[in-house]
Amino acid sequence: MQLDDLYRRVIMDHYKNPRNRGLFEDDSLKVELNNPTCGDRITLQLKVEDGRVKDARYAGEGCSISMSSASMMTESVKGRTVEEALDLAGRFSRLMQGEEVNFDDYEDIEALAGVNKFPARIKCATLAWNALRKGIDEEERQHS
Numbered sequence: 001m002q003l004d005d006l007y008r009r010v011i012m013d014h015y016k017n018p019r020n021r022g023l024f025e026d027d028s029l030k031v032e033l034n035n036p037t038c039g040d041r042i043t044l045q046l047k048v049e050d051g052r053v054k055d056a057r058y059a060g061e062g063c064s065i066s067m068s069s070a071s072m073m074t075e076s077v078k079g080r081t082v083e084e085a086l087d088l089a090g091r092f093s094r095l096m097q098g099e100e101v102n103f104d105d106y107e108d109i110e111a112l113a114g115v116n117k118f119p120a121r122i123k124c125a126t127l128a129w130n131a132l133r134k135g136i137d138e139e140e141r142q143h144s
Helices: 003-016 064-077 082-096 107-117 119-142
Strands: 029-035 040-049 052-061
Touching: 003 064, 003 107, 029 119, 040 064, 040 119, 052 064, 052 082, 052 119, 064 082, 064 107, 064 119, 082 107, 082 119, 107 119
Parallel strands: none
Antiparallel strands: 029 040, 040 052
């Protein structure tokens, strides 16, 4: 099996079997973003306690890349410190710019590496990660 085929399968698995899809029933921190160029939209909810992302969930509509990326992002940040989550977001941004980045701690993200060859799709892949950054910024503002 070719690496590209494996990556496509990982992306489609996250799209068809999303992790952490659905919203919390409580008043968790909520961020809503959309990508008007292709119609992707996401609502991200975060539970941040003691400087750690205790849980993350999302809902939304969009292409397989945006929804798979949201699934991967929520899986990868749960249980991490805010700093670690922001580091992952930074590494993901570099991946989208074509840099070789290591995600040993959560390899599924590497399946999105090929997106950088399609500039119009980068916004799809980064939508959930931008929501994460915005949510963490809002959380920090509320507690400062």
